[in-house]
Amino acid sequence: xxxxxxxxDAAVRVEPGEKSKLKERDTVCDHLFADRDAAEAAxxxxxxxxxxxxxxxxxxxxxxxxxxLQGIDTSGKDGTVRGVFNQCGPLGVSVTAFGKPTEExxxxxxxWRVHAAVPKKxxxxxxxxxxxxxxxxxxVRGLAPSETIEQRYAQINxxxxxxxxxxxxILKFMLHISKDExxxxxxxxxxxxxxNWKFNAGDLEDRKLWDEYQSAYETLLDRCSTAxxxxxxxxxxKKWRRNAMIAAIVHGTLADMAPTYPRVSWKPTDFTVx
Amino acid sequence: xxxxxxxxDAAVRVEPGEKSKLKERDTVCDHLFADRDAAEAAxxxxxxxxxxxxxxxxxxxxxxxxxxLQGIDTSGKDGTVRGVFNQCGPLGVSVTAFGKPTEExxxxxxxWRVHAAVPKKxxxxxxxxxxxxxxxxxxVRGLAPSETIEQRYAQINxxxxxxxxxxxxILKFMLHISKDExxxxxxxxxxxxxxNWKFNAGDLEDRKLWDEYQSAYETLLDRCSTAxxxxxxxxxxKKWRRNAMIAAIVHGTLADMAPTYPRVSWKPTDFTVx
Numbered sequence: 001x002x003x004x005x006x007x008x009d010a011a012v013r014v015e016p017g018e019k020s021k022l023k024e025r026d027t028v029c030d031h032l033f034a035d036r037d038a039a040e041a042a043x044x045x046x047x048x049x050x051x052x053x054x055x056x057x058x059x060x061x062x063x064x065x066x067x068x069l070q071g072i073d074t075s076g077k078d079g080t081v082r083g084v085f086n087q088c089g090p091l092g093v094s095v096t097a098f099g100k101p102t103e104e105x106x107x108x109x110x111x112w113r114v115h116a117a118v119p120k121k122x123x124x125x126x127x128x129x130x131x132x133x134x135x136x137x138x139x140v141r142g143l144a145p146s147e148t149i150e151q152r153y154a155q156i157n158x159x160x161x162x163x164x165x166x167x168x169x170i171l172k173f174m175l176h177i178s179k180d181e182x183x184x185x186x187x188x189x190x191x192x193x194x195x196n197w198k199f200n201a202g203d204l205e206d207r208k209l210w211d212e213y214q215s216a217y218e219t220l221l222d223r224c225s226t227a228x229x230x231x232x233x234x235x236x237x238k239k240w241r242r243n244a245m246i247a248a249i250v251h252g253t254l255a256d257m258a259p260t261y262p263r264v265s266w267k268p269t270d271f272t273v274x
Numbered sequence: 275x276x277x278x279x280x281x282x283d284a285a286v287r288v289e290p291g292e293k294s295k296l297k298e299r300d301t302v303c304d305h306l307f308a309d310r311d312a313a314e315a316a317x318x319x320x321x322x323x324x325x326x327x328x329x330x331x332x333x334x335x336x337x338x339x340x341x342x343l344q345g346i347d348t349s350g351k352d353g354t355v356r357g358v359f360n361q362c363g364p365l366g367v368s369v370t371a372f373g374k375p376t377e378e379x380x381x382x383x384x385x386w387r388v389h390a391a392v393p394k395k396x397x398x399x400x401x402x403x404x405x406x407x408x409x410x411x412x413x414v415r416g417l418a419p420s421e422t423i424e425q426r427y428a429q430i431n432x433x434x435x436x437x438x439x440x441x442x443x444i445l446k447f448m449l450h451i452s453k454d455e456x457x458x459x460x461x462x463x464x465x466x467x468x469x470n471w472k473f474n475a476g477d478l479e480d481r482k483l484w485d486e487y488q489s490a491y492e493t494l495l496d497r498c499s500t501a502x503x504x505x506x507x508x509x510x511x512k513k514w515r516r517n518a519m520i521a522a523i524v525h526g527t528l529a530d531m532a533p534t535y536p537r538v539s540w541k542p543t544d545f546t547v548x
Binding site: 059078081082085086087088089090091093094095126183186187190191193194196197198199201204207261262264266268271273274 | 364365460461464472
C-alpha cells in the first residue's frame with residue numbers, strides 16, 4: 001500500500017479524553033487522499049487485502065472485527081458497505097441494520113438486540129446504525145427520560161470494553177457530511193425517479209433538527225471515544241475519499257491483528273486419500 | 275445475456291415426479307457453457323445483473339430469494355457463494371452455514387433453526403448446507419431412527435411449500451462432483467500448507483461412505499424435487515462452469531420475478547429540501 005494509514009487514522013480519530021470539536025471537523029479533507037485515482041486504487045488494494053485477511057481471521061477462529069457505521073440520513077452507510085466490503089463478500093461479512101426497534105426488542109434493554117448481532121469469531125460484522133441511535137434519535141426526539149440517556153454513555157463504554165476484552169476488535173466510524181451535501185443528496189432522491197422510493201418525508205423532519213443531531217453526535221464522540229473503541233470522524237462529502245479512508249483503516253487494523261492460518265498438529269503424510 | 279438460461283436450467287433440473295437418476299448425471303457437462311471464456315463473461319454479467327435485481331427486490335420489500343447449496347465435502351459451496359454473490363455483496367445477501375446442531379438447536383425440531391434463518395423480504399439468503407443434512411448425514415450415520423427420517427421428506431416439502439406460498443422463492447442446488455474430483459481436492463488440502471487448516475480427518479471417514487451419501491442424495495432428489503421448489507443437480511467438477519450455471523439460473527429466476535422499484539404516492543414537487 002502506498003498510503004500511510006496511520007497518518008490517515010490519526011487525522012480522523014477522536015483521541016480518548018479529548019473533545020471531538022465536531023463543528024471544526026472538515027467534511028471534505030482535500031489533503032487526505034488528494035488524488036481521486038490514487039484513492040480508488042488504494043480502495044481496490046485494501047478491499048482485496050481485507051478479503052485475504054478475513055480468510056485468515058476465519059481460519060484462526062478466535063477473534064472478530066466489528067465495524068460500526070453511524071451517520072445522518074444520506075451520509076453513505078450503505079455505500080460504504082458496498083464500496084469497502086463487497087470484495088470480501090457475504091461469506092465473511094455479515095451486515096446488521098438497526099432500524100426502529102420492534103416490540104420484542106423494546107421489551108428488552110437497548111443493548112440486547114445489539115449484543116445478539118455481534119459478529120462471531122472469524123467474521124467481520126458491520127452495524128448499519130447501532131446502539132448509538134439510543135443516544136441519538138432517542139435523545140433528540142425525547143424518546144427516553146434524559147437521566148436514562150445520561151447513563152447510557154458509560155453503559156455503552158462498559159459494553160464495548162467487555163467485547164474488546166473478549167476478542168472483538170471495534171472500529172467506529174461516523175460518516176460526517178455537511179448540511180449542504182445532505183440537501184443535494186435528498187434532492188437527488190426527489191429528482192431521480194429510480195431513487196424516489198428511498199425518499200422518506202421523515203428525513204426532512206430530521207433535517208430540521210440538524211443542529212440537535214450534530215450536538216448529540218458531539219456528545220457521544222466526546223464521551224464514547226475510548227482507548228478500546230475510539231471513534232473516527234470520516235469526512236464523507238466525497239464518496240470515493242470516504243471509502244478509501246475507511247478501507248485503509250479497516251485494512252490497517254486487520255493487518256495489525258495479523259491473523260494467521262493455524263498450524264496443524266499432523267503431517268500431510270499422516271493421511272492418504274483413497 | 276447470450277446464453278439460454280432456460281435450456282441450461284432444463285438440463286440440470288430434476289423434474290418433479292421423475293426419478294433423478296443421480297448416477298447417470300454427468301459431473302462435467304462439457305456441452306453446457308462449452309467455452310470457459312464465455313462462461314466467465316456470462317458469470318460476470320449475471321453477477322452484475324443479480325446485484326441490480328436485488329436492489330429492486332429490496333426496494334419492493336415483498337419477496338425474498340432463498341438459495342440452498344448442498345454438496346459433499348469439497349464440492350464448492352463456499353466458492354459458489356464467492357463466485358456468484360460477491361458482486362451483490364453483504365448488504366443484500368446473507369449467508370447461513372448450518373453445521374453440527376448446538377444443544378439449543380437439538381432441543382427444538384430440526385426445522386426450527388432453518389426457519390429462523392429464512393431471508394427476510396427484500397433479501398437473498400444463501401444456505402450453506404441446510405435442513406437436507408437431516409436426511410443426509412443424519413441418515414447415513416444413523417443419528418435418528420429410520421421412521422423419523424422417513425417422515426422428513428414430506429415435512430420438508432410442506433415447509434418449503436409454506437415458504438413459497440409466503441413470498442420466498444426457493445432455488446436448490448446440489449453441487450455434483452465425481453469421486454475422483456473429490457480425491458484431488460482433498461489431496462490439495464494436504465499438499466498445500468495454506469490449505470492444511472481446511473483438512474478434516476472426518477472428511478476421509480465420510481468419503482468411505484461415498485455410496486451411502488450418493489444414495490441418500492438420490493432419495494432426497496427423488497422425493498423433494500417439487501413444483502414449488504425443484505432441485506438442480508449442478509455439474510461441479512469445473513468450478514468456472516458451476517459458477518456460470520448457478521449464476522445463470524439465479525439471474526434468470528430473479529429476472530422472472532421481475533421486482534420493480536415501488537411507485538410513490540407523491541410528486542417530487544410536493545417537497546422542498548431547505
